[in-house]
Amino acid sequence: MGEDRDLTTIRREIRSITDNILELLSRRLDLSIEAGSAKQKQNLPIEDIGAEAELRHHVLEKCGALGIDPDRALRVLNILVDDSVRAQKKQESKPKISHMQMFALAKELEAAGEKIIHLEVGEPDAPPPKPVIDSAINGMKEGYIRYSTAQGLLELRQAIASDYRGSLGVDIHPDQVLVTPGSRFAIYLAISNMLRRGDGLITFDPLWPAYKECAEAAGGRAITIHTNLEDKWVPRQEDFQAALDSGAKMMALNYPCNPTGKSLALEELRSLVQEAQRRGVTVLGDETYRLFSFKRSPSLLEVADSNFVLASTFSKAYRMTGFRIGYVISSKEFVSKLVKVQSLLLTNVPEFIQKAAVKALECQDDATRYAAVIESRMKDAVTQLKHLPVSFYEPDGGFYIFPRVNKDAFDSGESVMRLLKEKNVAIAPGTGFGDYSQFLRLSICQATDQVQEGLSRISGLLK
């Protein structure tokens, strides 16, 4: 910079550069919208991972030539691309129905006196083990109703660490654990702290939509890899590589998968995770359904030793949906970042609820018995579905089946609305999980007779 210049001179130059930047940005956005129209006319998708990767390489070269800091340049590029994508997407208009909306509609009908069969949400039909409720009550009576530390009770973090030591033989320190109000919040914290504006999160469709929505809420973008029933929902290598080339910061995995029921084998998981990590991508593993595995479903903790975030919850395994408690396991450093944000947003998870979670981890037999119930319901549902004109991957675990309806011009959004209104069965449409309008997601965690009756009513529609 040489000698000091005065503030007025510097400010004058800043003002003139600001003018130039504004003109160029405005021009760039106009061009993006023009490109968007051109893509629509050619029926091309708005997001083009290949074109983006190329632009990134170009920018990096330019940085070398001009002596610009590449980190800063890529951050700006992310913002520019993000702006473009948002501007182009505004031109699209296809409202999708989600499983949450179906649940809300079903609740409305129930409030009006209808009896609805719920195959749309993943809520266990049984209450938590009794000691869990007793522990929450005692916790309240004993005064665990005051402000607490944001990271969570040491007692609970120790119990979680020791649970993973027992079941997987992995060594987790309690400082690596953060107690959160449910896995949704765990996922939001992890994603919003990893992504800066415009940064990408790789996801594999079909998928529970919260990961993408959290990325977008945090100012980031989802980089979506479409997978197919024909491939048994395994992502294709070339798609995976292109997504990595797009400069993503994070990748979300969810096995057993909501909605497909797919699990990866240990070696498949290892290769995916290690390739991502080799490319500097942090892996977020949501293992909400791992206790409901009908064959071995490996954990992220078995294959990753750095750059990972595991999110899980007490909601499904211990039927504690309404208590809102889950957790993150990651490096001490990343966890301590998340603790600061949780402290700012929430102060802490109520201590008496944490006391209930400690007790839940002592109820393994009860949890295993419920998992066996789910497995048997899944078997029955699979048998029943085989008589219908649908194709599906037989779930390795979880609460859901994701069949494709083999009927021309089947529209899942329209069909689930008809099913709800005419047959009083609530089902999630495939469109809530990506571009899968021929698919339905069926949850099998309600009582066996309910699931069977629900499937019978559906069969009427499909035949």
Place this chain on the structure above:
Amino acid sequence: MGEDRDLTTIRREIRSITDNILELLSRRLDLSIEAGSAKQKQNLPIEDIGAEAELRHHVLEKCGALGIDPDRALRVLNILVDDSVRAQKKQESKPKISHMQMFALAKELEAAGEKIIHLEVGEPDAPPPKPVIDSAINGMKEGYIRYSTAQGLLELRQAIASDYRGSLGVDIHPDQVLVTPGSRFAIYLAISNMLRRGDGLITFDPLWPAYKECAEAAGGRAITIHTNLEDKWVPRQEDFQAALDSGAKMMALNYPCNPTGKSLALEELRSLVQEAQRRGVTVLGDETYRLFSFKRSPSLLEVADSNFVLASTFSKAYRMTGFRIGYVISSKEFVSKLVKVQSLLLTNVPEFIQKAAVKALECQDDATRYAAVIESRMKDAVTQLKHLPVSFYEPDGGFYIFPRVNKDAFDSGESVMRLLKEKNVAIAPGTGFGDYSQFLRLSICQATDQVQEGLSRISGLLK
């Protein structure tokens, strides 16, 4: 745009414009850093509301001349200014101690066997009314432990609306209420949904730091108005106008104020709120301490009929800190936006905790009795403080006194550390609430003898 151009041509132009933008942004950031150094040498603050307002006017003129969309231009300008401020702030280095850190340090000492007097946090010393705990326990036993709607139980939203109708005579519809896990989350939701990146939030220092931190976590910026004890903590008109000129989107008010205990008179509040609203600024009112008013403290709901967000909590009035429950009151439209985000991040607040809150609102006599206890502790503390070499505004309400220590070169950060280590009294330093290194924040919500003993120990340090 005339005729259609092909995608390759458009992309080529986008690429070349991208190059130009990157060069200019890089140059602009270098200039900002240079300006930051120049300011430091002249001992000028990094954020200069006047200079910013001028730049905004200039950009708006430019937009008119060039036919650029002013909304888009101002959004970009916010991002540019935000980038500059962040780059310049990185050069600063003054770590501040907050009341939360003091609490954590005090807890560590307690864990090591020390007995600490807590004058640093605002946690009521009494448990909640007994019916509140009973209601939570019954709620759990009755099965209010399942997924629920994100907005909160209608029963609770009705009770909140009717509570405001009863106490203030204002008409609130239950659809205007969102139940949140504490007022922190209410504030975060409101701020993060109102501010887009780089947008400003006006705050009045000295102030509880969460508003600014939420604005920054959401990618926005705090536009801080410094107020003075000499002015009885009332903001100066010229500062307020300059802040409005800076193009802020939102303004946070907190009366009775944490940390000063200041409340505004009805007409003062009305004029502040109406002037902000006239300028298109949404007003966020945090009324956490309103039930602890020693003279009438008006509510935002009495002076605002649109563009407002009220945040409050059951933590202080009903001593429910560890239950984590609060709420937002705003327009139906804004509330329905926040509901979507809460649904994404948290699903819902546990229903049995909402049941406890319903019961709390039936315990008004109990709440009023506790408020009287706090008022009498405050009187005693004020009397005791008058014998010390401190100056302060006599609180109109709340849990805190914010005295300035009349000693040359008094450093609150260093002093509170000494007090904690040598006298086992935990106090929050003024620096946690803005640029107030000669001030201390004393919380008076612990038992009377504790507060008195704590103040005696402090007097030793001050005399």
